[in-house]
Amino acid sequence: MATIITDECINCGVCEPECPNGAITEGExxxxxxxxxxxxxxxxxxxxxxxxxxxxxCCVPDxxxxxxxxxxxxxxxxxxxxxEFPALDDLTAETSLFRNPNRKNANL
Ligand code: SF4
Ligand code: SF4
Numbered sequence: 001m002a003t004i005i006t007d008e009c010i011n012c013g014v015c016e017p018e019c020p021n022g023a024i025t026e027g028e029x030x031x032x033x034x035x036x037x038x039x040x041x042x043x044x045x046x047x048x049x050x051x052x053x054x055x056x057x058c059c060v061p062d063x064x065x066x067x068x069x070x071x072x073x074x075x076x077x078x079x080x081x082x083x084e085f086p087a088l089d090d091l092t093a094e095t096s097l098f099r100n101p102n103r104k105n106a107n108l
Pocket of ligand 2: 005008009010011012013014015016031050053054055056057058059
């Protein structure tokens with residue numbers, strides 16, 4: 001499930017440098033996320049880094065684009081082929097939003 005930015009975005013730009021995958025760019029009207037590059041921060045953070053810093057909480061799960069924790073970890077490995085990631089079973093609340101009930105989007 002990639003993250004999307006809604007039209008509530010105020011174009012502040014603080015999310016862009018926080019994405020470990022460079023998935024966020026300034027769009028025509030609002031900032032945008034490239035779904036092919038969004039891993040929901042699995043392997044890097046325990047929640048979506050973009051949502052964590054967003055002042056208006058407009059980085060939310062895309063219900064139409066669901067991916068499992070395993071799929072997202074594999075995706076992260078492909079994007080960062082030069083980097084080692086923990087095994088699926090070794091992900092924690094600090095490295096996977098699937099294991100972090102205290103993240104901003106936990107109830108979405
Ligand atoms: S959820 Fe993580 S990987 Fe996806 S766009 Fe936000 S910061 Fe980037
Ligand atoms: S942090 Fe939020 S409001 Fe700011 S550009 Fe990113 S999505 Fe838009």
